[in-house]
Amino acid sequence: MPGTGLDLSLEVRNTGIDGIRGATATVSGPDGVGVVTRATRFGLLAPGETGLSLSDVRIVLDPDLANGRRLRFLLNPSVPGIGPLDVTEFWLTAEAPVLTCLATSDGGDDIFDPGEETDLILTLQNGGPIAAGAIQAQLETLQPTVITILDSAGSFTEIQPGSTGSNPAAPFVIRVGDSVAVGTVIPMRLSLVHAGGPGGAVSFNLVVGLTDFSTPTGPDAYGYYCYDNTDIDYPEQVPTYDWVECSPAYGGAGTLLDEICNNYLSQVVQLPFSFAYYGIAYDSMRVSDNGWIAFDTQYWYDVRNWRMPGKWGSACQVAPFWDNLDPGIPGSDGIYAWHDAGNHRFIIEWSRLQNWEENANNFQTFELLLCDPAYYSTPTGDGEILFQYHQIVNDDTLRMYSTVGIENHTEEIGLLCSYANMYAPGAAPLSSNLVLKFTTDPPVYAPPTIEQPLASQPGERRRPVVQLLGGNLSSGNCRIRFNSGTYDLRELAIYDVCGRRVTDLLHGRTGAADTRTVIWDGRDGRGRRVPSGLYWVRLRSGGEECNARLLMMR
Numbered sequence: 359m360p361g362t363g364l365d366l367s368l369e370v371r372n373t374g375i376d377g378i379r380g381a382t383a384t385v386s387g388p389d390g391v392g393v394v395t396r397a398t399r400f401g402l403l404a405p406g407e408t409g410l411s412l413s414d415v416r417i418v419l420d421p422d423l424a425n426g427r428r429l430r431f432l433l434n435p436s437v438p439g440i441g442p443l444d445v446t447e448f449w450l451t452a453e454a455p456v457l458t459c460l461a462t463s464d465g466g467d468d469i470f471d472p473g474e475e476t477d478l479i480l481t482l483q484n485g486g487p488i489a490a491g492a493i494q495a496q497l498e499t500l501q502p503t504v505i506t507i508l509d510s511a512g513s514f515t516e517i518q519p520g521s522t523g524s525n526p527a528a529p530f531v532i533r534v535g536d537s538v539a540v541g542t543v544i545p546m547r548l549s550l551v552h553a554g555g556p557g558g559a560v561s562f563n564l565v566v567g568l569t570d571f572s573t574p575t576g577p578d579a580y581g582y583y584c585y586d587n588t589d590i591d592y593p594e595q596v597p598t599y600d601w602v603e604c605s606p607a608y609g610g611a612g613t614l615l616d617e618i619c620n621n622y623l624s625q626v627v628q629l630p631f632s633f634a635y636y637g638i639a640y641d642s643m644r645v646s647d648n649g650w651i652a653f654d655t656q657y658w659y660d661v662r663n664w665r666m667p668g669k670w671g672s673a674c675q676v677a678p679f680w681d682n683l684d685p686g687i688p689g690s691d692g693i694y695a696w697h698d699a700g701n702h703r704f705i706i707e708w709s710r711l712q713n714w715e716e717n718a719n720n721f722q723t724f725e726l727l728l729c730d731p732a733y734y735s736t737p738t739g740d741g742e743i744l745f746q747y748h749q750i751v752n753d754d755t756l757r758m759y760s761t762v763g764i765e766n767h768t769e770e771i772g773l774l775c776s777y778a779n780m781y782a783p784g785a786a787p788l789s790s791n792l793v794l795k796f797t798t799d800p801p802v803y804a805p806p807t808i809e810q811p812l813a814s815q816p817g818e819r820r821r822p823v824v825q826l827l828g829g830n831l832s833s834g835n836c837r838i839r840f841n842s843g844t845y846d847l848r849e850l851a852i853y854d855v856c857g858r859r860v861t862d863l864l865h866g867r868t869g870a871a872d873t874r875t876v877i878w879d880g881r882d883g884r885g886r887r888v889p890s891g892l893y894w895v896r897l898r899s900g901g902e903e904c905n906a907r908l909l910m911m912r
Contacts, residue, residue, distance in 0.1 A: 359488060360454045361421035361555025363394070365414040368433070368448075372403035379403075383435040385415045389688065391429055392418040421557035422689075424710070425454040425486045426608050455552065456486035458790060459562035460522055460858055461882060465529070468889030470566055473536040475508070477529035480548065481884060482560065484517040491516050491553030493523075497530045498547045500753045501779075505544050505564070506533045516553075524884060540567030543779060543787040545751050547720065561720050561751030563787045572892055572907070573784035574801050578773040580636055580766065581738060581798045586786045590894050590905040594802050597795040598903075601748050602725065604694040604707035612694030612707060618647045618685065626655050630697045630704055631730045633741045635674070636766035644672065645706055647693060649679035649760065651726060654767060662757060667765035667772030675769075678726050678745040679788075680761040681754050683711040689721065702730035713754050723748040738798040745794040752779060752788045762788065764796055791858070822899035824850070824906045835880065836908060838863070841873045842899040849898040852878060852888075852908075860888060863895075880910060 368385075372378050381400045387393045395416040403409050429450045435443045460483040462468070464476040478497070484490050493514040499505050509531035517523040548560040572591060576583035585595045604612030617625040624646040632639045633653075640653040648661070652672035663680040664670040671680075685692055691709035698705055707725040727744040734742050743764070752759045759779040765772030775785045775794065786792060824840040840850060852860040861883040863876050878895075882888055888910060895906040 359555050360419045360423035360452060361552070361557060363416060363418045365416050367414055368398060368411040369408055370400060370403070370411075370433075370435070371408045372405055375405050377402065377404050378437050381435055381437045383411075383433050386432045386434070387417060388429050388431070390420045390423045390427070391431075392420075394418055419452065419555075421551075421555060422559075423452045423454060423556075424608075425452060425456045427452045428607050428609070453487050454556050454558075455484050455488060455490035455517070455519075457482045457484055457490060457517070457550065457558070457560050459483075459548070459560055461854075461860070462562070462564060463524075463886060463889075465526070468887075470532075470534055470564060472534055472538045472540065472566060475531070475533040478532050478564075479524055479526050479529045480512075480562070481522050481524045481882070482514060482517060483522045484519055487519055489516055489518045490514075490523075490550075490556070493517070493553070494551045495525070496549040497532075498549065500545045500547065500751075500755050504535045504538045504542065506535075507531070508533060522884060534566055538566050541781075542566040543752070543781065545753050545755075545779075547751065547753070559720065561749075561753070561790075563751075563789055565787060575775055575782045575784040576773050577798075577800070579771045581800075582636075582740075582764065582773050582796055583799070583801060584773055584775055584782075584785070585795045585797070585801075587791075587793050588786045589784070589801075590896075591803055591907055592801050593905070595795070595797065595799055597744060597793045599746060599791050599793040601746055602696075602698065602703075602705055602707075602727070604696040604705055604725065605691055605709040606694075607691055608709070610694065610696065610707070612696035612705070615645055615693045615695055618645065618693055624657070627695055627706075629728070630699070631702070631732065633704075633728050634731050634739050635676075635741060635743075636771070637738065637740065638767065645693060645695070646672075647685050647708075647711070648683050649681055649708055649711075649722075649724070650675055650677040651706060652676070663761040663777075665777045666761055666763040666774050667769050669769050673769050674765070674767040676726065676743060676764050677761050678724050678794075679708070679722060679747075679750065681722075681759070682714045682757065683708065683722065684714040685711055687712045687714075691723075702733040704728045704730075715754055715756050720749075720751045720753050722750050724750055736798045737800070740798050742799075743796040745796075747788060747790055747792045749790050750788050750792070752776070760788070762794070822847075822897050822902050822904055824895050824897040824904055826895070826906050826908060836878045836910075837875055838878060838895055838906070839873065839875045840895075840897050842897070847897075847899050849896065850876070851896055852882075853894045853896055854888075854892075859883075860893065 379402045384396045398411040398413050433446045461481040463479040495512045497510045512525045513528045514523045544564040574583050574585045589596045603610035615625045644652045644655045652675045654674040660671045694707045696705045710721045724747045729742040731741040762776040763774040822842050850863045893908045
């Protein structure tokens with residue numbers, strides 16, 4: 359567990375043909391681990407025999423060590439009369455709580471209006487393998503000109519793995535500025551200290567007022583659209599968030615792009631398939647540490663991010679998170695490439711990178727996926743591009759935040775999703791578990807609730823279906839009718855516009871389900887009333903999924 363000490367008893371094997379007596383060894387560890395007691399020794403080891411160390415090696419893990427990180431240790435053995443032997447290695451995997459912000463509340467309508475002074479109650483979810491002990495939290499704002507924190511201290515009780523916790527007994531207090539526009543996204547940060555050792559931070563967005571992110575962005579002049587995973591009224595185009603880990607330090611199979619260094623050197627990477635982009639086929643691309651790639655492989659570099667399309671920076675640029683990231687900051691991981699041949703995708707992951715600006719201290723993890731046009735067809739033959747965000751906060755308040763978008767080789771046509779913390783119509787705010795898909799496939803508005811009947815002929819292969827009885831507007835209890843079709847039911851849940859699950863309507867019960875009706879009382883998994891706004895009922899059955907849109911009005 360991060361923030362704690364650990365005594366290691368080492369087991370070794372004598373692979374030689376002679377016995378060994380009195381062998382010693384020293385241990386060294388990776389960044390994030392302090393080796394307090396490095397030296398140990400062993401007793402008599404016959405040829406082929408294994409034995410435990412006679413004394414423990416003590417290590418101390420940094421409090422902010424990430425869950426799942428693989429830790430490489432080196433063992434330097436030495437034998438009396440022989441001297442040093444070959445260095446060997448062993449690995450440990452860090453286990454830590456993984457906290458994310460599931461919901462924000464003011465204890466009332468849960469809408470943070472301009473000029474409002476109110477409590478701020480956060481619901482945190484622990485997706486890690488171990489419990490988060492009693493937590494002391496400190497709230498920070500990355501935009502002090504638009505929001506004031508009147509009480510920054512809060513606390514949470516222990517949160518077990520898979521569970522949630524909130525702070526109604528010790529809420530934060532905030533005041534939104536009078537002139538802040540509705541729809542403004544305010545990046546916030548929660549610094550945490552857990553009882554038992556671990557520390558860390560949780561970043562989240564506070565959205566001012568009531569907005570709707572449920573439509574696609576675009577098209578641009580060429581015909582590219584951008585869909586995100588809140589656009590569920592477009593079932594043929596909406597993407598599904600499915601993180602693909604590439605960093606070997608976290609279990610991935612990617613290759614480190616080791617020619618990249620901070621700002622000055624990017625790396626040209628050969629593509630495993632021909633990729634069409636704005637009507638032109640490319641077989642290579644340039645990858646930058648600053649959160650972008652470019653199909654124009656000429657070296658034209660700009661540290662700062664700009665609006666897209668535009669003449670600053672490389673041409674033919676694709677930017678999941680264009681900002682001044684620095685892979686040399688301690689605690690950073692790196693940039694990795696991986697050809698997912700089985701799924702016909704090529705992936706670049708920017709893993710645990712921090713902004714160079716001192717005020718932006720969050721580690722960002724995101725990735726770009728290029729889909730082989732030979733397997734993922736579009737009307738124009740251009741390849742589809744996905745951006746996925748594993749851990750992200752748009753926190754560069756000094757230098758126009760980040761840029762998210764695409765542009766062509768002339769730098770005159772492109773599709774901009776976000777720049778300077780301003781979002782295009784229909785674009786969901788940057789947040790963890792968000793996925794964006796750029797494609798020339800035009801939108802088809804097809805809410806599943808009005809097009810799929812529940813009835814079917816006996817023996818007919820049936821797809822799952824969900825319907826709202828009485829329309830899609832609710833002021834309280836909402837009756838939901840559903841059928842899992844010819845598959846076993848896997849999920850029936852309510853999601854908000856940012857793709858976060860609000861509550862489970864099945865309460866853990868799955869399996870076969872004929873036509874049934876359930877009632878949602880307009881409350882989340884903690885029993886709190888949800889605010890007015892757009893929600894989705896999501897039904898998953900086998901490999902099928904369907905959704906129904908619900909507008910909650912208080």
